[in-house]
Amino acid sequence: MEAEKETVVVTGGAGLIGPSLIELLIPKYRVVSLDNYFIGSEKNHIKGAEYIKGHTKDIESLLGNESPAIIFHLGEYSRVEQSFKDMELVWESNVAGTFRVLQYWKKRKCKLVYAGSSTKFADGGMGRDQSPYAWMKASNTELVRNFSNWFSLPHAITYFYNAYGHRELSSGPYASVIGRFKEQYWKGEPITVVAPGTQQRNFTAANDIARGLLDVGERGYGDEYGLGSSESYSVLEIAKMFTDNIVMLPERPGNRMDSIVDTTRALHEFGWKPEQTVRQYIESLKKDRK
Numbered sequence: 001m002e003a004e005k006e007t008v009v010v011t012g013g014a015g016l017i018g019p020s021l022i023e024l025l026i027p028k029y030r031v032v033s034l035d036n037y038f039i040g041s042e043k044n045h046i047k048g049a050e051y052i053k054g055h056t057k058d059i060e061s062l063l064g065n066e067s068p069a070i071i072f073h074l075g076e077y078s079r080v081e082q083s084f085k086d087m088e089l090v091w092e093s094n095v096a097g098t099f100r101v102l103q104y105w106k107k108r109k110c111k112l113v114y115a116g117s118s119t120k121f122a123d124g125g126m127g128r129d130q131s132p133y134a135w136m137k138a139s140n141t142e143l144v145r146n147f148s149n150w151f152s153l154p155h156a157i158t159y160f161y162n163a164y165g166h167r168e169l170s171s172g173p174y175a176s177v178i179g180r181f182k183e184q185y186w187k188g189e190p191i192t193v194v195a196p197g198t199q200q201r202n203f204t205a206a207n208d209i210a211r212g213l214l215d216v217g218e219r220g221y222g223d224e225y226g227l228g229s230s231e232s233y234s235v236l237e238i239a240k241m242f243t244d245n246i247v248m249l250p251e252r253p254g255n256r257m258d259s260i261v262d263t264t265r266a267l268h269e270f271g272w273k274p275e276q277t278v279r280q281y282i283e284s285l286k287k288d289r290k
């Protein structure tokens with residue numbers, strides 16, 4: 001008889017990075033996703049995983065019968081500039097919701113992997129205070145670390161850098177930078193770049209991040225697992241990889257200039273390196289233009 005697979009809970013399993021992680025988990029684990037479909041979509045469901053619709057605030061009542069070996073906590077509000085106007089939503093997801101996830105973790109004493117944001121390291125460390133999103137994400141890394149110390153719980157904290165991939169949103173208020181550029185390029189419209197355009201980003205493929213996340217989930221302990229590409233491009237350079245037909249938009253609050261990428265732990269402990277480049281990805285999107 002086949003041995004029963006361990007269960008893994010992924011919050012945010014229907015978003016951008018969650019499905020790439022679930023694809024890697026599914027051969028080895030029983031996977032249960034909790035997503036409220038605020039940004040997530042059923043189109044991102046991976047065959048074999050179980051999907052529960054709901055807010056992380058209700059994790060105990062929705063997933064009360066589960067005893068996961070690992071919780072990957074990705075299900076949070078995840079937009080920088082929009083977080084100013086969505087403050088209440090961010091608080092509900094990233095403070096109230098995350099607190100319930102941590103309580104769920106404490107009760108089960110399993111391992112928790114937290115999806116931190118590189119905004120914590122932006123602009124020489126100032127980035128953590130530059131937007132409601134950045135501040136709540138940075139504070140949560142401290143809360144996760146403290147929960148781990150206070151209650152002797154295993155944890156690992158990862159930091160992602162501007163993920164891209166075919167599941168990213170390309171329209172609407174929550175579209176990602178590359179998703180929006182792709183859509184504008186495909187429609188033959190000018191690409192809109194938020195001033196100054198010189199802000200540097202380390203765009204990293206969601207699949208590459210997911211590989212690192214799995215390593216961290218299975219073998220990593222503690223803080224500082226940066227999962228980002230060392231290649232850095234300004235947003236204007238990214239736009240120019242599509243076209244020279246560019247229009248500048250006024251500057252927006254929360255828009256950091258750059259982040260320091262440190263992938264030392266993931267490289268030394270697991271040999272993790274990104275395998276894809278954003279330039280190749282954009283070339284493939286340009287070929288797909290209808």
Ligand SMILES: NC(=O)c1ccc[n+]([C@@H]2O[C@H](COP(=O)([O-])OP(=O)(O)OC[C@H]3O[C@@H](n4cnc5c(N)ncnc54)[C@H](O)[C@@H]3O)[C@@H](O)[C@H]2O)c1
Binds near residue numbers: 018041056073075078
């Ligand atoms: N994408 C990036 O560049 C990046 C960078 C740094 C950190 N992160 C973090 O990594 C995680 C995953 O990123 P992503 O790009 O896949 O984000 P995403 O927004 O595409 O996915 C997050 C998913 O969580 C769901 N969700 C949000 N709040 C929820 C809640 N309260 N309860 C249940 N589900 C909820 C959304 O519907 C969505 O499907 C997020 O926590 C994000 O903050 C992402």
